[in-house]
């Protein structure tokens with residue numbers, strides 16, 4: 001397929017909407033009590049309900065509803081007091097019911113939004129709806145000796161609890177789509193409704209992409225691109241699809257509404273089937289389930305139990321701790337990271353320095369050891385104590401940089417290490433003065449240069465004193481004392 005060059009693409013406006021499926025982190029499936037265990041032997045977490053045996057009836061999991069409501073609130077949606085389940089009829093070999101239990105014209109929640117920032121520009125992306133549904137099983141196409149001829153079916157995932165989050169077609173570039181999915185994932189992880197682990201399929205994304213001439217009002221015909229199981233693929237697939245559609249339209253072709261599959265190996269999207277319309281699914285109200293009612297009291301209780309959302313936390317870190325926007329963003333990437341930071345900030349009493357130590361030295365040690373912040377051998381309390389010692393002048397920054405790796409190795413608090421190694425900042429001013437006098441005596445040439453106005457040489461002299469004190473003299477004290485002595 002010929003792709004359009006950038007100068008042609010520049011004439012067009014891409015229009016993108018995302019449909020995101022998220023697996024809820026419940027212990028059981030949505031309509032039966034089977035365990036949701038990833039990686040269990042095939043077809044072991046199944047029962048008459050999720051196998052769709054005759055006479056078996058679904059019972060809605062309240063845990064799943066609770067998480068779905070929390071997700072809706074995290075996306076600023078209005079949760080409907082009554083929503084209904086509907087049957088979406090289609091055949092899949094890994095779906096024994098022959099239909100999916102989903103929600104159709106009365107979804108759980110509507111009218112939400114996600115705020116994104118791309119290249120410093122803030123933008124609000126609408127969330128059309130959040131609805132609940134069950135997942136299908138898995139067709140296993142490889143891994144067996146006869147996989148070249150046969151496909152196997154694993155029904156463990158049948159009945160896994162999902163929410164589908166449909167956005168408005170508000171995004172105008174693959175970067176905006178990327179930012180939207182990033183914010184969405186972060187919010188859902190913070191409120192702990194899902195692990196959002198894309199590798200395990202707990203977060204799956206389809207993109208609706210169309211193009212229209214810039215300035216046009218009517219959207220072009222869209223293609224739905226499926227199988228975007230990483231952030232990188234999402235961006236690649238959207239960019240490919242934009243270039244493909246522009247080339248097609250420019251060459252006089254007509255877009256058809258279709259479902260396309262992203263091929264990660266070739267980086268292309270390929271036509272899978274013509275896109276079905278809602279009426280093809282013969283939706284009808286699910287007769288085996290009563291309408292789902294979410295009372296105001298319940299909703300309020302759930303809202304009260306929610307943690308601060310990442311976007312709000314980011315804003316607060318800037319205003320309350322005086323952090324730069326970028327630092328606030330790094331420190332709120334995950335909930336454990338943000339909680340760790342707040343403890344270091346509080347223990348140290350010096351939020352800005354705390355941020356630097358956490359994002360610099362500790363992050364470096366964690367990265368080298370292949371550990372996440374949750375696994376840090378240095379506790380937030382201990383890092384806070386170390387930062388406090390530096391802030392109070394009890395320990396020089398240089399000594400602290402030697403202490404932290406030892407804390408990392410042993411899990412000890414900084415105090416005992418500093419005592420054991422005699423690293424406390426020299427409080428004996430007489431001793432510091434003696435070192436300074438020695439350095440002045442040993443470097444007559446530099447002293448002469450300083451006196452003749454070459455003040456840059458001060459750095460060298462301070463360095464000599466620090467070296468002689470093994471980094472234990474406080475740099476500001478040394479600086480002041482040297483200046484006084486040299487006039």
Ligand SMILES: [Zn+2]
Nearest residue numbers: 032034047050
């Ligand atoms: Zn079951």
